[in-house]
Amino acid sequence: MFRKILVAVDGSSTSTRAIDIAVDLGQHYNATLCLLHAFPHVSDLLGTPEYERLLEARSLIGQSLLEAARTQVGDQVAVDVQLLEGPPAQAILRVAEEEHFDLIVMGSRGHSQLAGLLLGSVSNAVAQRARCPVLIVH
Helix, strand or coil: CCCEEEEECCCCHHHHHHHHHHHHHHHHHCCEEEEEEEECCCHHHCCCHHHHHHHHHHHHHHHHHHHHHHHHHCCCCCEEEEEEECCHHHHHHHHHHHCCCCEEEEECCCCCCCCCCCCCHHHHHHHHHCCCCEEEEC
């Protein structure tokens, strides 16, 4: 049923729980996981020295988050990682569609979401627009 599972990684507690659930599903279905972290564009600084520094810093943070997620997965299932620059919801949706994922697993809210919201803006957008099932973890 689920051979390819896309897991959105943002370092939040719900993202960490989503990884654990994705691993369980991956083991059950003998699926491959893809851990994906996307960070937003910083286009207002494009062409300035600050842009390059901020881009590098965000890339390093993303790599660190993906490394921690990969460590969390361990050798329990096959895993790939992707680090992308761009609006997170759009990146998740694009990768899911272009690479024919069977399931998206993600946390309900990231670090930047307002407390008390039922769903964060990224998880809400993905849930509404994805062409495959989406499992949102609280």
